Amino acid sequence: MPAGFKKLYKQSFTDIERAATAWQRLSEKARDGLSQHRKHVTGPLHKQGWKGEAADSGFEFMENIELRLSIVQIEAQAIAKVLGTVKFRMEQAQTDLRNAVKTAEDNHYRVDDGWVSAPASTDSIPRNDPDGQAALNTASAMLGEYRQWIQQALDDAHTASDEGKRSLSRLLGDILRDTNPAAMAETVRDVRASMGDLGLKKPQVPDDPKEAKEWWDALSREEREGMTALYPDIIGRTDGLPASVRNEANHLYLDQQLDIAQNDNTIDKSHSTDDYNQSLNNLQKLKERLDQSDGAPSGKELYLLKFDGFGDGKAVIAMGNPDTAAHTAVLVPGTDTTMDSVPGQVSRISKLQDAALKRSDGESVSTVFWLDYDAPEKDLSVADDDRAQDASDDLRRFTGGVRAAQGENHSHLTVIGHSYDPIMEVVPGL
Template sequence: MPAGFRRLYKQSFTDIEKAAKAWQRLSEKARDGLSQHRKQVTGPLHKQGWKGEAADSGFYFMENIELRLSIVQIEAQAIARVLDTTKWRMEQAQTDLRNAVKTAEDNHYRVDDDGWVSAPASTDSIPRNDPDGQATLNVESSMLGEYRQWIQQALDDARTASDEGKRALSRLLGDILRDTNPAAMAETVRDIRASMGDLGIQDPQVPDDPKEAKEWWDALSREEREEMIALYPDIIGRTDGLPASVRNEANHLSLDQQLDIAQNDNTIDKSHSTDDYNQALNNLQKLKDRLDQSDGAPRGKELYLLKFDGFGDGKAVIAMGNPDTAAHTAVLVPGTDTTMDSVPGQVERISRLQNEALKRSNGESVSTIFWLDYDAPEKNLSVASDDRAQDAADDLRKFTGGVRAAQGDNRSHLTVIGHSYGSTTVGAAAAGGKGIGADDVIFVGSPGTTVANAGDLNMDRSHVWAGASHNDPIVNWASGLTLGTNPAEHVYGANVIEVGNGGHSSYFHDNTPGLYNQARIIVGQQPTSAEPWGPEYDPIMEVVPGL
């Protein structure tokens, strides 16, 4: 007789459901505690500049608490997922079992309390030497075998679901939180990957298109969203189109994980060498240090980590203020020699842009974004080729499309700023596909934008702005060579703004016309103009090339 028939047939899964919800609540409590600790404890201490031996010891202790809260958030969410998945699969097996019994009984087969299926009572009186009766018996016997097999398969499925769930749960043990375990987060990542593998759970297939990604996210329940953030932070954090607050939370989890992996257990991803991981550890620690300084920042000055990559020179996309809700949003694309080492300086630049824009915004909110999601060239390559700009163009278009998708009905006034080789990248992105969807584009200190004039940027030329200092060596030596026309020249056809006569970085210095005018454009106001470089622009040249 089938083993476990009676138990599965009558099994209630209420206890498993309650347990899964309890673990889900624990995960949420840990997440909330982590957020409050960062905003109310470590954040203010970082902001006040607490330094010294006592500070180092205190931060080490408090950051260990935060790491443990992260681990509880992640592991509790994983346990909830394992319980939910096991419950669902066993319920499916139970449904199959009950359907098998019902179908058999509807066809007059007998199923006893132990799950044994017998032929209908009507066949008991059929003579064995009756040819017609024998045919009937053969049919009944065949169906008898099918019903028995159906019941056995349901029981086997339930047993498999139970065994796989038990194995998956056994990996998620609290002993990773022991005091002597420096690789707790790395072990958590490894354990969860193995646990999900035990159940055959695949990574979420998030749409690549930002609009479709937003629709996918909006369709998830609150519990499903919490699960995605906790179990797949690397995927959620890098997905354009999702809310900035969601990406920020996911990326902070992922950053902690990547730091621990790089420092303690870099065998998880064997595609990188030890040297690669050492460089990544250095990059990621610099990123974390800068983000820590803004924990607990006042409303509008908080940083949102929208994307990062520690390998190589490092990549980072950071917003100051929430771009999803801002009335005005500016994206700054930096240029030559920008690496993870440059993050503090780039954050300072977007802060200055935001400060000046807020002075002119009539109370409306402003978010500024530092976008380094490409491999910016080294100085010796800055005027040689537009290859890196072209390689980055699609990613920049996708990012600005994601900003628009995440904003939804709150269509912010969007300005994209390209500085140095960043202007080459912005130009390549704007000229390709359907453009970057910006209301205004600003080029400052540009060696060229890959196009001959502003009419090639898939937008109204009257909203293309350019500024170039006569003391900027990049503009003087690189424009017009291999990356295209200087956008501040007459022939380009952009609006030329006053920027002063500083050096290549002066466009973002306080109390300069370059910073003031960029801020005016960001909030939709008219900047002060300057005389374009070179011969006067002639629009006929666009119609009859060569004139």
């Protein structure tokens, strides 16, 4: 009898399914706990301007709690993904095994505990009869095929089990030990390796915002949760997805990039240490400003829709949800705008929103700071439109993404170019 035949043939995968569901729920609880902590604890403290040694110590402790909740969210989601993948592959192997047995038996082959024997009708065929010999040869060929089919199904099940075991072994709770300053960086490394053990590739999200929205809408709730936690870099930058989803993904990704820049920049060898030092400075400034708006009143909350810490830095930040607002304004900054200007730019879109609200007859307004291009420097000529040409497709994609995410709720959309006029000239029709 082939090893594991009886077990796979009768195996129930209910326990694996329940375990995957439990880990999924744990991930969601960690995410919700993180959101509530930011909204009701650290957010109000930042807003009140708590300063001093006690404040620094307190925020460090609380930010560590938030980081750990993020790690639990990610790693629990990864475990759920591994279990779900192993279950699917084991069920597929079981289906192949059962189909092999059924097909063999339907053709009168005998299957006893996984061992396939030729049909009883071949026992009486004379071996010296040419026609009988041909029938025996055919029966023998089919016999080998059925045996191979069964063995392949068993091999697939063993492979799925072994890969799952190896993948799970990378996702260990000791990553949260108190003495581990690089816990998030380790999480990134471990999750990448864990998904690699299963041969799982990053999602291929359509570049077109409308197609990206259709792709997202077709996913189940569990699939969306998994995508957000495991691939925050991809989900966070995809135009056409809901602003709330991108914001959650980008906050996770921001924590990851900060931890990598501080503790383990060997994860990405395409950048130098100097690059990471500059990135760390940019990302810290971005996070500090975002932290100040945790727990902001409805309409004043910030949505981080995209960012890049390298070089001068890039960031796309909305005040108020552009998916649901009746009016949306996209402010494209001009010369010398870098990540250093994020606090000032957020203040600017806040004032722009306040001014628009006074004339909106009570309708909601979202304002967006869009720095997703390399703004020209003052010491360079800004008479040409090279930077604008380079940014035009990205700006069109962003505004198209806003429209796609809004669905039927199309708001009044305005794009405002500040000081660098060519950015507007190369994106007509907005």
